[in-house]
Amino acid sequence: MNNHKKIITSLFLMFTLTACCGGDAAIEKVNNFITKQAIDKADPAWKTKLDQPPLLGFTPGKDYFWELQTNQGNLTIKLLTESAPMHVSSTIYLTKLGFYDGLTFHRVIPGFMAQGGDPTGTGAGNPGYKYDGEFNDNFEGELGHNESGTLSMANAGPGTDGSQFFLTFKATPFLNGKHTVFGKVVTDLENSLTKIEALGSRSGKTSEEVKIIKASIRIANSKE
Incomplete structure (x- = not known):
């Protein structure tokens, strides 16, 4: 009887782990790509020597969230898979790597935005690859820099998108068509954006370190 219970329990655990952690085609494609890379994380500069990931196909009816745990609190960002698929693909890839x-x-500039994602911390770094912005003629709603909590990609001109991103503190429509919007903050229970903004300055230098402790990807059924 005890052995029978153990078998049932083991099968239940296997099913639960499979249901909650696997099965998404986009994540599987990223994981397969990562396993084929010769990434030496013992190299201090590994975050600047990466290959560009493939464009992913995202599961209809699913929402992809970027969870950022920072030393100023946690943020949940809904990624825009339809309008910026390459930016979301790259973000998922880098996040899965622990980048x-x-x-x-x-x-961090109060009244404007907070910029991060540079592996060198200088504002000039990239992950080892660059790609084009993703734009269309519609900048309404979530597709434009129309409110605080907009996630957008920093760049140094056309064709230089990489890993550096910024989160806006207010609407910045003058950036439309210049920087790709690829997400929106949907949960900020700890007022993390406000806390981060308070540590900034006109020059952008922060009064204390603002750090990403852990980034992760979460997938959920769409609430449409």
Whole structure:
């Protein structure tokens, strides 16, 4: 009887783990790509020597969230898979690698935005690859820089998108068509954006370190 119970329990645990952790085609494709890379994390500069990931196909009816645990609180960001699929693909890839863990928001300007994601912490770094922005003629709603909590990609001009991103503190429509919006903050229970903004300055230098402790990806059924 005890052995029978153990078998049932083991099967239940296997099913539960499979249901909650696996089965998404986009995540599986990223994981397969990662396993084929020769990434030496013992190299201090590994975050600047990465290959560009493939464009992912996202599961209809699913929402993809970027969870950022920072030293100023936690943020949940809904990623825009339809309008910015390459940016979301790259973000998921880098997050699965642990790329963003430990990086800082090196530039925070009150009334404007907080910029992070630079592996060098200087504002000039990239993950080892660059790609084009993703734009269309519609900048209404979540597709534009129309409110605080907009997640957008920093760049140094056309074709230079990489890993650096910024989160806005207010609407910044003058950035539409110049920077790709690829997410929106949907949960900020600890007022993390406000706390981060308070540590910034006109020059962008922060009064204390603002750090990403851990970044992760969560997938959930769409609430449409």
